[in-house]
Amino acid sequence: MFTRLKRISTKNANEVCLSSIPKEQEPIGLLYFNLDGYSTYCKRYKEYWSWVEKRNEERYKSNISHYKNYDSKNMMHTFRLLLMAKEIGELGEINVKRTDRNYLLSIKNAAFEYDDLVLKATEIKDKLDLIYDKSNLREKPNLELINKLLVSIREKFYSI
Missing domain, CATH: 1.20.5 (Single alpha-helices involved in coiled-coils or other helix-helix interfaces)
Structure with a gap:
């Protein structure tokens, strides 16, 4: 009654492959x-x-x-970056050595619930605009100064 159709699609095709039906045949369904x-x-x-x-x-x-169902290492880095962004806006400096190391490690060790962390991260993120509005940081970096500094560092590093 039915004839087997030879494969008319590729292995990775994502479309339905159909064969033609005679016009006079009674419809039996809608696809x-x-x-x-x-x-x-x-x-x-x-x-x-x-x-x-x-x-x-x-x-x-x-x-x-840790049964918390989230990537705790990624979450720790998210908080580290948010907190560093906050410090840059407030203090105008980058603190690589973290005074909040134990807090960050507790995040990495999944000591907090995911929803609580998302709420806290959202609070920090929402405060960043206000912090940067009050910040005395320049609107744009001084590219000439940065390039001179970069050349100076490279010359010293490579003893040129």
Whole structure:
């Protein structure tokens, strides 16, 4: 009754392959195909399995072990960057050596709930505009001074 169609698509195709039906044949159904939705699904599926293949297994196990279901190392770096941005706006300097190291490590060790961290990060981010509005930092960097400094550092480093 049905004849098997030979493969008319490639392995990675994301479209429905149809065969023609005689015009006089009675319709037995309606097919709706959300190509954009399916394409998005396929892309995300492929990206997920690519991530699984390439992920840092030790880091992944660490994230699973604390049962918080978020990347705690990434969250720690998010807070470090937000707090550094706040300090730059308030103090006009970059503090690489962190006085809040223990707090950052507690984030990395998943001592906090994800929703609480997102709320706190949002609060810090929302304050940044006000901090930078009050800051005495220049609107734009002095590129001439920066380039002279860069040349000077390179000359000293390479003993030119």
